[in-house]
Amino acid sequence: MTQALDQQAVQRVARLARLRLTGDEAAKAGTQLQAILGYFERLSTLDLSGVEPMATPIQTGAPLAADELGPVIDRAAFMAMAPDHDGVFLKVPKVMAEGSA
Amino acid sequence: MSGPLTSVAMTAAAVRGGKASALEVARAALTRAEALNPKLNAFTQILREEALAAAKRVDDRIARGEEAGPLAGVPIALKDNICTRAGRTTCASRMLEHYRSPFDATVVTRLQAAGAVVIGKTNCDEFAMGGSGEHSCFGATRNPWALDRVPGGSSSGSAAAVAAGIVPAALGSDTGGSIRQPASFCGITGLKPTYGRVSRYGLVAFASSLDQIGPLTRNAEDAALILAVISGHDPQDSTSAPVPTEDFAARLNEPVEGLVLGVPRQVAGSANHGAVNAALEAAADTWRTLGAQVVEVDLPHIDAGIAAYYIIAPAEASSNLARFDGIRYGRRAKTLPGEGLEDLYARSRAEGFGPEVRRRIMLGTHVLSSGYYDAYYVTAQKVRRLIKQDYDRAFAAGCHAVLMPASPGPAFKIGEKINDPLALYLEDLYTVGVNLAGLPGIVIPAGMAVEIEAGEPVSLPVGVQLVGPPLAEATLLRIARQFELATVWHSRAASIA
Numbered sequence: 001m002t003q004a005l006d007q008q009a010v011q012r013v014a015r016l017a018r019l020r021l022t023g024d025e026a027a028k029a030g031t032q033l034q035a036i037l038g039y040f041e042r043l044s045t046l047d048l049s050g051v052e053p054m055a056t057p058i059q060t061g062a063p064l065a066a067d068e069l070g071p072v073i074d075r076a077a078f079m080a081m082a083p084d085h086d087g088v089f090l091k092v093p094k095v096m097a098e099g100s101a
Numbered sequence: 102m103s104g105p106l107t108s109v110a111m112t113a114a115a116v117r118g119g120k121a122s123a124l125e126v127a128r129a130a131l132t133r134a135e136a137l138n139p140k141l142n143a144f145t146q147i148l149r150e151e152a153l154a155a156a157k158r159v160d161d162r163i164a165r166g167e168e169a170g171p172l173a174g175v176p177i178a179l180k181d182n183i184c185t186r187a188g189r190t191t192c193a194s195r196m197l198e199h200y201r202s203p204f205d206a207t208v209v210t211r212l213q214a215a216g217a218v219v220i221g222k223t224n225c226d227e228f229a230m231g232g233s234g235e236h237s238c239f240g241a242t243r244n245p246w247a248l249d250r251v252p253g254g255s256s257s258g259s260a261a262a263v264a265a266g267i268v269p270a271a272l273g274s275d276t277g278g279s280i281r282q283p284a285s286f287c288g289i290t291g292l293k294p295t296y297g298r299v300s301r302y303g304l305v306a307f308a309s310s311l312d313q314i315g316p317l318t319r320n321a322e323d324a325a326l327i328l329a330v331i332s333g334h335d336p337q338d339s340t341s342a343p344v345p346t347e348d349f350a351a352r353l354n355e356p357v358e359g360l361v362l363g364v365p366r367q368v369a370g371s372a373n374h375g376a377v378n379a380a381l382e383a384a385a386d387t388w389r390t391l392g393a394q395v396v397e398v399d400l401p402h403i404d405a406g407i408a409a410y411y412i413i414a415p416a417e418a419s420s421n422l423a424r425f426d427g428i429r430y431g432r433r434a435k436t437l438p439g440e441g442l443e444d445l446y447a448r449s450r451a452e453g454f455g456p457e458v459r460r461r462i463m464l465g466t467h468v469l470s471s472g473y474y475d476a477y478y479v480t481a482q483k484v485r486r487l488i489k490q491d492y493d494r495a496f497a498a499g500c501h502a503v504l505m506p507a508s509p510g511p512a513f514k515i516g517e518k519i520n521d522p523l524a525l526y527l528e529d530l531y532t533v534g535v536n537l538a539g540l541p542g543i544v545i546p547a548g549m550a551v552e553i554e555a556g557e558p559v560s561l562p563v564g565v566q567l568v569g570p571p572l573a574e575a576t577l578l579r580i581a582r583q584f585e586l587a588t589v590w591h592s593r594a595a596s597i598a
Binding site: 029081 | 200201203204296297310334336337339340342343402404405407408409411412419423426427428430431432433436440442443444445446447448450451454459460462463464465466467470477479480481482483484485486487489522523526537538539540571
């Protein structure tokens with residue numbers, strides 16, 4: 001189940017998780033994650049043949065909400081939640097390089 | 102009105118009966134919170150103005166002869182991952198340090214409608230990830246019984262505030278034991294309701310198939326009163342069970358004669374602290390004396406629960422916390438000239454999340470990643486099914502509740518396990534399976550551990566846990582209440598002043 005979590009693997013996971021790690025942080029994360037993944041090995045000794053995966057403990061059904069307009073958050077309150085805005089628009093960094101179409 | 106506030110029922114009765122005003126009670130709670138918080142670090146914010154205004158509204162209702170609600174004037178504290186329009190909702194994270202929610206969580210709306218007065222938001226492990234209360238951007242919460250020890254987590258501040266008599270009740274959230282383990286460490290009552298019993302609308306999501314909000318109180322009756330107010334279907338949460346709330350206090354005083362409690366045979370083989378085993382045995386004896394039958398049950402996958410939980414919960418967390426990227430939600434790192442979007446995401450998240458949250462996001466990302474998904478995630482989901490089936494079998498065989506420890510030991514020292522995440526995860530042996538199976542669980546005070554420190558004895562509370570079938574909270578509360586009537590543990594209080 002587990003494979004060695006070398007620094008390359010740690011940086012790959014960090015990239016997938018959108019986290020930037022310093023060299024020291026990556027080294028520490030590698031050691032700790034390895035210990036935790038090693039602990040998970042015990043699951044491979046269980047006989048799981050024929051067992052259906054269980055995603056949720058809901059047993060009573062999940063009723064759908066009525067398709068009606070609910071309360072609407074006013075613009076100022078919504079804007080205030082954003083990390084950056086100019087009062088009318090949410091501000092985000094450029095996502096396209098200069099000159100691209 | 103001075104001194105600790107310890108009873109929801111008595112406070113509400115005093116306010117409703119005109120023996121105390123809500124304003125008087127709120128002032129007492131706020132004064133105690135402000136006096137003790139420098140020692141405990143239990144609150145991220147004390148909401149003085151908002152609390153006094155809310156208390157005045159309750160008094161006005163009473164003065165006009167209107168119904169003031171079952172929790173009239175009861176001061177309450179809320180874990181800081183529950184959204185409130187008042188103050189900030191930080192999740193004890195730099196990522197949400199300045200976040201103001203534009204809406205109240207359903208539990209908050211229901212508490213306020215019942216007359217409760219929110220006095221503050223409580224400290225916790227960041228995004229509810231942790232079992233010690235140490236992983237907070239506001240610093241560690243301290244245990245009122247011994248200030249150099251952890252109060253447990255992640256609902257650390259909620260447990261400490263109730264144990265210190267600041268409020269008679271607080272709300273926490275429990276994803277893998279985050280209400281029950283701190284209740285055990287702080288000598289109070291903590292109830293994790295059945296998955297779906299309480300609306301999660303407005304609870305900042307950690308692991309959506311496991312999270313559940315519940316009360317921390319000094320006794321079972323108070324837990325019943327709070328649960329009756331916060332439970333019930335909520336159209337805003339599609340996972341909330343379509344079942345009405347109940348009068349959970351109605352049958353508290355019925356005897357436990359004829360009820361069957363099952364103790365898992367696996368408990369005896371586990372490396373528990375001596376005081377944990379002693380409390381469990383003494384509790385079983387007490388219930389036997391009260392007429393209940395105590396039998397052995399088999400939960401063969403109890404041990405596998407930790408591994409399954411620490412795959413499933415981080416997997417869900419990595420997905421839930423993806424939204425905090427500094428663009429859509431959360432703290433944005435200072436933009437550097439020429440920096441690409443991916444870099445900004447990664448820097449914002451690295452700056453905003455603390456070490457435990459980063460660790461769990463990475464763990465969750467790894468177990469869901471291509472090539473590992475089946476080996477980890479699907480395997481854990483199958484183990485989840487086995488754990489659920491173990492409990493189903495115990496209940497089908499006639500058990501009304503499973504009786505087991507809350508935690509393998511009493512509160513440990515602050516800093517003792519902070520550098521060994523796996524050691525901290527192993528503390529969750531008795532709690533995580535209950536979340537995986539979606540069952541209700543209650544922890545009640547049942548004994549004391551005495552540790553010798555520098556030649557001096559230090560007394561630390563120890564709880565026991567009762568786990569029931571889905572929606573059996575009333576039975577659990579009744580078993581707990583009958584235990585309280587026969588013992589003194591729930592009336593022991595930390596001597597902090």
